[in-house]
Amino acid sequence: MRSIAVSLALAAALLLAVPGTARSASYVAQDVWYSTLYGGAIGGLGGAGxxxxxxxPLDNGxxxxxxxxxxxxxxxxxxxxxxxxSNRYGLVNLDSAGTTHYAVPKPRPFxxxxxxxxTVGVRLDLVRARF
Structure with missing residues (x-):
């Protein structure tokens, strides 16, 4: 049991000591994450208000x-x-270079x-292609 704990501690130390390479970040996930956190903080402040x-007030926590x-x-x-x-409106978006992008479809009124x-309605594209 002790050897497993020592091995895990050594592995963690090696992972922290070795410098990592630069990787591109997913800014979409980061933006969604930050907006969720800020929304929770603002909602908590509003609830406290x-x-x-x-x-x-002490009975309404x-x-x-x-x-x-x-x-x-x-x-x-x-x-x-x-x-x-963003400029991608469909669930599946194809561009002239042949690349495929997936996105959350944005409802657009028309x-x-x-x-x-x-007639007033809402348009939601599932597949959108540009050639």
Missing amino acids: FMLLTED DYIVTGVGVGILAGLAYGIYSYSA VSGRGDEA
């Missing part, structure tokens, strides 16, 4: 938990929406027709 506005939960979900939704707001015959 609502808690302080009640007559007995669950407002903070609710605020954090709503903030996390709102931040996650915002992060995914901001990613989908109006067709004029006057009394106008």
